[in-house]
Amino acid sequence: MTDYPADPILVLLEATPTGELAKSAAGLLGAASLIGTPVALAVTAAGRSQAIAEQAAAAGAERVLVVETEAVVARLSVPIADALAAAAAVVAPDAVLISNSMEGRDVAGRFAARTSAALAVDAVGLSRDAEGVIAHHSVYGGAYNVDSAATFGPLVVTVREGAVEARAEARPVAIETLEPQPSGKAAASIESFESVTATSTRPELKGATKVVSGGRGLGSAESFALVEQLADTLGAAIGASRAAVDAGYIPQSHQVGQTGVSVSPHLYVALGISGAIQHRAGMQTAKTIVAVNKDPDAPIFEVADFGVVGDVFTVVPQLISALAERKK
Amino acid sequence: MKIIVIVKEVPDTYGERKLDLETGLADRAASEPVLDEIGERALEVALSHADANEAEVVVMSMAPERAAATIRKGLAMGAASAVQVADPGLAGADLGLTARTLAAAIRKTGFDLVITGNLSTDGSGGVLPAMLAELLDVPNLTALSSVEIAADSVSGGRDSDDGTMRLSAKLPAVISITEALPDARFPNFKGIMAAKKKPFETLAAADLGIDPQDLSVAASIMTAIAEKPPRSAGVKITDEGDGGVKIAEFLVENRLA
Ligand SMILES: Cc1cc2nc3c(=O)[nH]c(=O)nc-3n(C[C@H](O)[C@H](O)[C@H](O)COP(=O)(O)OP(=O)(O)OC[C@H]3O[C@@H](n4cnc5c(N)ncnc54)[C@H](O)[C@@H]3O)c2cc1C
Numbered sequence: 127m128t129d130y131p132a133d134p135i136l137v138l139l140e141a142t143p144t145g146e147l148a149k150s151a152a153g154l155l156g157a158a159s160l161i162g163t164p165v166a167l168a169v170t171a172a173g174r175s176q177a178i179a180e181q182a183a184a185a186g187a188e189r190v191l192v193v194e195t196e197a198v199v200a201r202l203s204v205p206i207a208d209a210l211a212a213a214a215a216v217v218a219p220d221a222v223l224i225s226n227s228m229e230g231r232d233v234a235g236r237f238a239a240r241t242s243a244a245l246a247v248d249a250v251g252l253s254r255d256a257e258g259v260i261a262h263h264s265v266y267g268g269a270y271n272v273d274s275a276a277t278f279g280p281l282v283v284t285v286r287e288g289a290v291e292a293r294a295e296a297r298p299v300a301i302e303t304l305e306p307q308p309s310g311k312a313a314a315s316i317e318s319f320e321s322v323t324a325t326s327t328r329p330e331l332k333g334a335t336k337v338v339s340g341g342r343g344l345g346s347a348e349s350f351a352l353v354e355q356l357a358d359t360l361g362a363a364i365g366a367s368r369a370a371v372d373a374g375y376i377p378q379s380h381q382v383g384q385t386g387v388s389v390s391p392h393l394y395v396a397l398g399i400s401g402a403i404q405h406r407a408g409m410q411t412a413k414t415i416v417a418v419n420k421d422p423d424a425p426i427f428e429v430a431d432f433g434v435v436g437d438v439f440t441v442v443p444q445l446i447s448a449l450a451e452r453k454k
Numbered sequence: 455m456k457i458i459v460i461v462k463e464v465p466d467t468y469g470e471r472k473l474d475l476e477t478g479l480a481d482r483a484a485s486e487p488v489l490d491e492i493g494e495r496a497l498e499v500a501l502s503h504a505d506a507n508e509a510e511v512v513v514m515s516m517a518p519e520r521a522a523a524t525i526r527k528g529l530a531m532g533a534a535s536a537v538q539v540a541d542p543g544l545a546g547a548d549l550g551l552t553a554r555t556l557a558a559a560i561r562k563t564g565f566d567l568v569i570t571g572n573l574s575t576d577g578s579g580g581v582l583p584a585m586l587a588e589l590l591d592v593p594n595l596t597a598l599s600s601v602e603i604a605a606d607s608v609s610g611g612r613d614s615d616d617g618t619m620r621l622s623a624k625l626p627a628v629i630s631i632t633e634a635l636p637d638a639r640f641p642n643f644k645g646i647m648a649a650k651k652k653p654f655e656t657l658a659a660a661d662l663g664i665d666p667q668d669l670s671v672a673a674s675i676m677t678a679i680a681e682k683p684p685r686s687a688g689v690k691i692t693d694e695g696d697g698g699v700k701i702a703e704f705l706v707e708n709r710l711a
Contacts, residue, residue, distance in 0.1 A: 130576050142616060232536070242672060271680045273677045314621045380636060403468060434691055434700065444698025
């Protein structure tokens with residue numbers, strides 16, 4: 127088939143360990159639909175591509191190119207980069223959109239370096255003008271908005287997970303199989319993968335509309351349960367400061383800030399968090415910020431829309447029961 | 455074994471960081487320049503390996519001339535030598551040019567293992583390790599939260615939301631590490647004195663066969679920049695026994711609960 131759309135945007139799909147389409151895909155396809163026609167690429171183990179392709183079409187992929195190879199579970203980054211290079215060669219996209227995840231960053235880096243393409247990282251939005259595709263970035267912890275574009279050729283973009291709210295309309299399923307030549311580039315071996323059983327029904331932190339975060343002020347892993355209780359009452363995702371992560375209250379994937387996740391929710395509740403500049407860098411673009419801290423001079427109050435100077439262990443249980451009371 | 459650790463001078467995250475609204479470049483005068491913490495942790499991985507094994511540790515950076523003092527901290531911590539690529543033509547280099555330049559410097563220096571941080575605190579790109587691996591044609595093992603270095607191989611674990619992946623590769627390789635790895639050692643007085651006598655090589659782009667002005671290679675350019683107004687503080691009350699109820703009222707009023 128050579129009848130590709132005139133304005134193709136190539137979207138690299140990611141799969142979860144259980145073979146489902148990753149959540150990031152809907153945002154990538156949504157972003158692609160704003161600037162052109164989404165053409166998706168799925169790189170999966172044998173027999174896994176059909177389900178993903180169907181889910182991608184439902185999320186707006188005009189066409190899904192599929193590459194099935196066992197190499198994808200045995201070797202890191204290179205098999206996906208090889209498939210992406212092959213797909214880009216046939217599709218000739220105006221832009222290539224990839225999730226700003228661990229895997230996505232590696233593939234984007236390899237692909238851009240291999241094809242000498244311009245690379246824009248951690249975009250929070252995309253648009254297009256007469257000269258081509260523009261990536262929008264929120265830098266220095268949201269203090270600046272910066273746009274970037276390619277001097278020529280396709281722009282390779284890693285897109286911040288959960289940042290794009292646009293969604294594309296469902297399309298009929300159109301699958302095309304590719305059989306790329308392996309590049310023979312050296313790759314790391316994936317020795318094993320131990321998946322964490324996703325028992326949590328809580329919303330994911332990345333892209334969450336509400337976040338309740340706890341800091342060192344919670345004092346122990348046991349007391350951190352208070353953060354979880356409020357999160358569940360509000361239907362919020364759980365975040366944390368680096369100090370809370372370092373103290374072992376909660377895994378690193380919940381860290382909000384400079385070196386953790388950047389969130390822009392409608393509501394951010396900071397409990398026992400001082401509001402160090404590196405923490406604020408990851409949450410100060412939230413629409414509404416609520417803070418509880420017993421230190422009236424804690425810097426978190428400088429960015430809070432509603433702050434309570436008080437002890438989390440008395441204020442938060444009261445808040446939870448007041449909210450529960452209203453639900454009755 | 456020769457280990458190259460890539461480090462970066464960044465504006466201190468404890469201060470206010472500014473971008474120049476004319477050039478879009480970091481306003482280096484506005485904040486204290488420091489060695490990026492994650493690069494220091496990467497150096498710690500190399501140094502603690504060298505403490506117990508035969509290994510030569512080189513710190514390398516692409517940065518303006520005046521960053522030399524910051525890079526020297528890597529020597530004071532214990533690296534044997536430093537390589538700085540400093541060239542006015544590289545100011546504002548995009549990721550592609552940065553990767554090509556560093557890859558050329560790494561090749562020129564020679565290496566068995568390259569260690570970097572997973573994400574810098576200023577660019578937050580996290581793509582450079584994979585770009586270097588691609589250009590050097592070696593494996594990438596990225597975002598490792600544990601690392602084991604052996605005579606001819608490297609392995610480690612990578613934690614994500616989905617689970618833990620075990621990775622391994624024969625050397626040479628490029629790895630990047632996360633802040634789950636230990637804090638770096640502090641340079642002591644002896645280290646600071648010794649650093650003054652250690653080899654410090656400064657390279658220009660031309661020494662590496664790189665032409666920063668080469669317009670035949672696609673680049674990413676900044677097309678617009680705007681400063682967002684800082685957030686202002688709202689209401690702050692002191693809990694007088696009804697703090698929780700007050701928050702509940704605020705949330706309900708604002709349709710957030
Ligand atoms: C390069 C770099 C990157 C970093 N990246 C991040 C990052 O991504 N995310 C991040 O969060 N940090 C980051 N940090 C660390 C940051 O500087 C702070 O150390 C950290 O955010 C502090 O966490 P905290 O607010 O939980 O702890 P603390 O600063 O110790 O604050 C605890 C707060 O809890 C309050 N408190 C104590 N008990 C109670 C109580 N019973 N009731 C109410 N309040 C109470 C205290 O008044 C205090 O304000 C980074 C640092 C560096 C150098």
